[in-house]
Amino acid sequence: MSAAGLPQGATPFLGFGRLLRRYGFPVAPEQVSGFMQAVTLLGPRSMADIREAALATLAPPPDRRDEFEAHFRSHFYGNAAALVEGDADEEARIKDDGKTSKQEIEVVRQEEGGELSSASEQLSVREFQRDRDGLAAFRRKLATALPARRSFRTVRTHARGKLDLRRSLREIVSADGDIPSPLLRRRQTVPRKLLILIDVSGSMKHYTSDYLKLAHAAVQGADRAEVFTFGTRLTRITSALRIRDRDQALARAAAQVDDWDGGTRMGPTLLAFLSVPRFSAFARGAAIVILSDALERGDHAELEMAMRRLSARAFRLSLATPLAGDPRFQPATAALRAILPMLDDLVDGSSIAGLTDFILSLARPAPVAAAIWKRVS
Amino acid sequence: MPKRSARTSSAETVATSPEAVASRLAASRYLADESLATAIFLAIRLGKPLLLEGAPGVGKTEAAKAIAELLGRDLVRLQCYEGIDAAHALYEWNYQRQLLAIRHAGEHEVDIYDDRFLIARPLLQVLKAPEKRVLLVDEIDRSDHEFEALLLEFLSDFQISIPERGTIRTTAQPIVILTSNRTRELAEALRRRCVYHWITYPDAIREAEIIMLRAGDVAEATARAVASAVRDIRAHPLAKPPGIAEAVEWANAATILEKGGSPWPEAFRRAIGVLIKDEEDFSSIAPELGKIIEEALA
Numbered sequence: 001m002s003a004a005g006l007p008q009g010a011t012p013f014l015g016f017g018r019l020l021r022r023y024g025f026p027v028a029p030e031q032v033s034g035f036m037q038a039v040t041l042l043g044p045r046s047m048a049d050i051r052e053a054a055l056a057t058l059a060p061p062p063d064r065r066d067e068f069e070a071h072f073r074s075h076f077y078g079n080a081a082a083l084v085e086g087d088a089d090e091e092a093r094i095k096d097d098g099k100t101s102k103q104e105i106e107v108v109r110q111e112e113g114g115e116l117s118s119a120s121e122q123l124s125v126r127e128f129q130r131d132r133d134g135l136a137a138f139r140r141k142l143a144t145a146l147p148a149r150r151s152f153r154t155v156r157t158h159a160r161g162k163l164d165l166r167r168s169l170r171e172i173v174s175a176d177g178d179i180p181s182p183l184l185r186r187r188q189t190v191p192r193k194l195l196i197l198i199d200v201s202g203s204m205k206h207y208t209s210d211y212l213k214l215a216h217a218a219v220q221g222a223d224r225a226e227v228f229t230f231g232t233r234l235t236r237i238t239s240a241l242r243i244r245d246r247d248q249a250l251a252r253a254a255a256q257v258d259d260w261d262g263g264t265r266m267g268p269t270l271l272a273f274l275s276v277p278r279f280s281a282f283a284r285g286a287a288i289v290i291l292s293d294a295l296e297r298g299d300h301a302e303l304e305m306a307m308r309r310l311s312a313r314a315f316r317l318s319l320a321t322p323l324a325g326d327p328r329f330q331p332a333t334a335a336l337r338a339i340l341p342m343l344d345d346l347v348d349g350s351s352i353a354g355l356t357d358f359i360l361s362l363a364r365p366a367p368v369a370a371a372i373w374k375r376v377s
Numbered sequence: 378m379p380k381r382s383a384r385t386s387s388a389e390t391v392a393t394s395p396e397a398v399a400s401r402l403a404a405s406r407y408l409a410d411e412s413l414a415t416a417i418f419l420a421i422r423l424g425k426p427l428l429l430e431g432a433p434g435v436g437k438t439e440a441a442k443a444i445a446e447l448l449g450r451d452l453v454r455l456q457c458y459e460g461i462d463a464a465h466a467l468y469e470w471n472y473q474r475q476l477l478a479i480r481h482a483g484e485h486e487v488d489i490y491d492d493r494f495l496i497a498r499p500l501l502q503v504l505k506a507p508e509k510r511v512l513l514v515d516e517i518d519r520s521d522h523e524f525e526a527l528l529l530e531f532l533s534d535f536q537i538s539i540p541e542r543g544t545i546r547t548t549a550q551p552i553v554i555l556t557s558n559r560t561r562e563l564a565e566a567l568r569r570r571c572v573y574h575w576i577t578y579p580d581a582i583r584e585a586e587i588i589m590l591r592a593g594d595v596a597e598a599t600a601r602a603v604a605s606a607v608r609d610i611r612a613h614p615l616a617k618p619p620g621i622a623e624a625v626e627w628a629n630a631a632t633i634l635e636k637g638g639s640p641w642p643e644a645f646r647r648a649i650g651v652l653i654k655d656e657e658d659f660s661s662i663a664p665e666l667g668k669i670i671e672e673a674l675a
Contacts, residue, residue: 028569038419038572042395052395052415059573062430062559152460165472172479173489275614277432278518281560305657309616 010036016075020058023071031058047076135217138356142221146191147287147315147363154185161186192287192315194218194225194359197273199292200257201231201264207322208260209250210352211291216241216249218359226282230269231259236279264295267302274309287362288314291349293321300335304342311342316362318345319369325350331373343369388448388552392421398447407436407443408579408587416574417444423572426532426553428563431576434620437556438515440576444554445511454513455499457520463527467537468501470494490541500531507535507551517567518557525564532570581605584624591625595632603628606645606673607652613665615658627652645670 006014017032038053051072060068156164161184168183196218198211208229215227219241229235235257243249254260274280288310296303311317319339323329325348331340340346346369348354392398398421399414409417417440420427427444429437445452455466475489497505503512514528531537535551538544555571557563579587584604588595595603607624619627630648639647646666653659662669 026565026569031569034423034425034572037423041419041422042415048411049415052412053419055412056416056419056572056574059428059568059571061562062575065575152458153462165476166470169470169472169475169489172476271614274616277558278560278562281558309657 012076013039016054016072017058019071019075020060020068023067025058025060025064025068027058050076134353134356135213138214138360139217139221141360142194142218143191143223145360145363146194146222148189148191149285149315151188151190153188153190155188157184157186159184191223192285193282194222195283195286195288195314196225196227197270197288197290197292198227198229199231199264199266199290200229200260202261203264203293203295204291204322205261207291207349212241212250212253213246214352214355216246216253217356220244226279228273228279229253229257229259230266230273231257232262232265232269233259234269234272235259264292264297266292266294266296267300267304267306270306270310271302274306280309280313283310283313285313285315287316288318289359289362290317290319291355292319293323294319294336294339295333296335300338303335304338307339307342311344314344316344317342318347318358318362319343320345320347320349320355320358322348322350324348325354340370340373345369346373388421391448392418394418401447402443405443405446406590407439408583408590409440409443410579410583413440413574413576416572420554420572421448421552424550426555426571428555428557428568428571428573429576430557430559430573432578432618432620433558434618434622435576435578436621437576438513441511441513441515441554441556444552445513448511448552450509450511450552452513453499453502453510454515456515457517457524459519459521461520461524465498466500466524466527467498467531468539469496469498470541471496495539495542501537501545503551503553504535504537504545504547507547507549510551512551512553514553514555516558517555518560518563522564525567529564529567529570532567578608578611579621581608584608584621587621588625588628592628592632595628599628599632602645602670602673603631606669609669609673610652610662613662615653615662616655617653617658619652623652623654641674642667642670645674 013036014032017027017029017035020027034057035053038057039050042049042053044050044053051069054072055068058068154161154164156167164183164185167185171180171183172178196215198208198215200208204211215237219225219227219238226236226238227241229237237253237256240253240256241249243252274283294303307317324346331337331346336346345358345366347358391401395411395415395418398418399409399411402409402414402417416427419425429440431437441454442452470490471494475494478487478489478494481487499512503510517525517528520528532553536544536546555567578584581601581604584607585597585600588600588603589597592600603624607619607627611618627645627648630651631644634644634648635641649659649666653662
């Protein structure tokens with residue numbers, strides 16, 4: 001938008017739009033002109049009017065509201081000190097890579113924590129073997145293998161369906177009143193959502209890189225999949241994993257997670273997950289796979305509550321633990337015994353091959369976890 | 378029709394300033410803060426849809442009802458859900474009647490794409506009489522991306538094409554309100570077409586005013602205590618934080634119990650079922666409930 005032909009007074013408003021764009025706010029030209037119209041309509045009688053107009057027309061996302069206000073102050077009041085980079089207070093425990101990270105250029109963290117760099121080394125060394133593990137095949141099969149539900153939408157069909165009156169009527173009209181064989185429609189089936197929660201705490205560090213690869217294949221293959229990591233905090237890494245190239249996707253996901261190889265606060269982080277409406281709405285009716293050893297430190301009451309809430313929302317709640325790779329494994333810890341009744345499956349998570357087979361079998365019915373493990377013990 | 382033209386201009390005459398909008402809304406028993414009143418004013422005057430986002434129970438749908446009342450128009454509500462499609466949102470043909478008409482006509486000619494066979498769904502209803510109706514697209518975050526795209530097309534051109542009939546256009550710009558609980562991110566294109574407002578829970582003073590206005594017969598002290606207690610309860614990590622409607626109900630219920638003979642703190646405690654409707658939330662808040670109520674009553 002050129003400033004020619006606009007009055008002198010309009011420049012700060014145009015400039016504000018440019019400033020916001022520079023900081024990664026999506027601001028369209030029509031929004032800037034809407035902003036100026038709004039300011040004119042309101043008078044403006046005070047700076048508060050301009051602020052309200054900016055909020056209403058430029059529509060900053062609620063989680064970046066503080067940042068927006070800081071930019072507003074620095075631009076219109078010339079108060080540069082008010083400028084803060086992002087806001088840290090609300091996002092302390094939950095990190096959503098949704099919109100804010102789009103501007104970020106590939107930052108691969110190196111040599112910061114010993115564990116992290118070794119993880120990425122492992123990644124490159126094992127690269128060749130992993131493809132033999134059948135992740136590419138898993139990716140292809142996943143879309144059709146996930147459990148399905150009936151949608152409200154309908155599709156044309158030749159058998160087993162209800163009369164499609166719209167198409168039938170057209171046929172009747174074109175056949176001059178004769179009724180040819182009726183045309184049918186039936187309700188479509190759509191795959192359910194897949195939610196993968198990956199434990200990145202210290203006790204799981206041998207498995208996390210494998211799990212991330214699996215998650216990458218799942219995000220690439222499934223229609224609607226979400227991936228979160230949890231340790232001491234919760235991080236959404238889905239949009240990093242949407243990058244097609246695996247190495248790039250994993251590097252970006254690795255850079256987003258701040259709590260590699262720390263302790264586990266499984267209960268509180270899962271509760272944090274449930275307390276964000278749009279995350280917990282995703283869990284509703286989804287197949288949830290938790291990749292964790294469920295070694296909760298201290299009290300497991302919160303973990304129990306979180307698992308109960310998750311299982312109430314989920315279509316199927318599964319826990320895959322690498323510990324179950326040991327034939328002598330029993331769900332004997334207090335935390336595992338407490339959550340066992342809420343689990344649909346408790347399976348071995350020690351190998352990618354086992355996990356992919358399990359995820360591909362999610363649509364098939366199986367006895368609940370408690371029944372299986374009681375029989376074994 | 379002179380009456381209709383008087384109504385047409387009414388949108389502009391009603392919305393002369395944000396304060397005028399706020400006082401009109403208050404007359405229809407909706408208390409809007411300054412920022413919401415400004416957003417409504419701008420949406421009406423700029424002729425753009427109004428997108429309201431906020432947690433469940435902050436009064437988004439109520440705001441839409443109040444706006445319709447303020448303009449003296451009927452509210453047409455389109456409730457979104459996963460899988461909603463054009464037949465539910467735009468129009469549908471009444472096939473049974475069409476078939477009957479063909480049979481009945483016999484040798485005569487019959488236009489089966491006549492108006493009487495057309496079932497207008499919310500979007501078409503609004504398009505037919507934009508000066509008389511306000512469109513509310515409720516909980517758009519529940520619908521899927523395909524429907525969002527369909528809606529986007531409607532909101533940019535305000536026209537619907539029916540293959541059998543041609544395109545139906547409107548002359549006047551209808552007033553459209555969209556609400557979202559933000560269970561997922563809406564498309565940027567949709568956000569930027571709209572005037573946007575993020576509704577938060579009101580502060581304790583305003584919430585007390587809302588309770589006084591909405592509840593039947595509640596003393597001012599009770600309303601204030603309820604507002605302050607509800608504020609404390611919302612600060613806890615609950616699965617379902619109580620909305621404004623629940624707060625109003627709680628004030629009502631406690632007042633009834635008090636008249637029935639329960640003393641004050643006890644009446645609040647016994648009426649808690651209308652405020653917190655989740656067993657786990659209740660057990661997590663129960664130990665502190667006494668303290669919260671006492672502090673609120675002080």
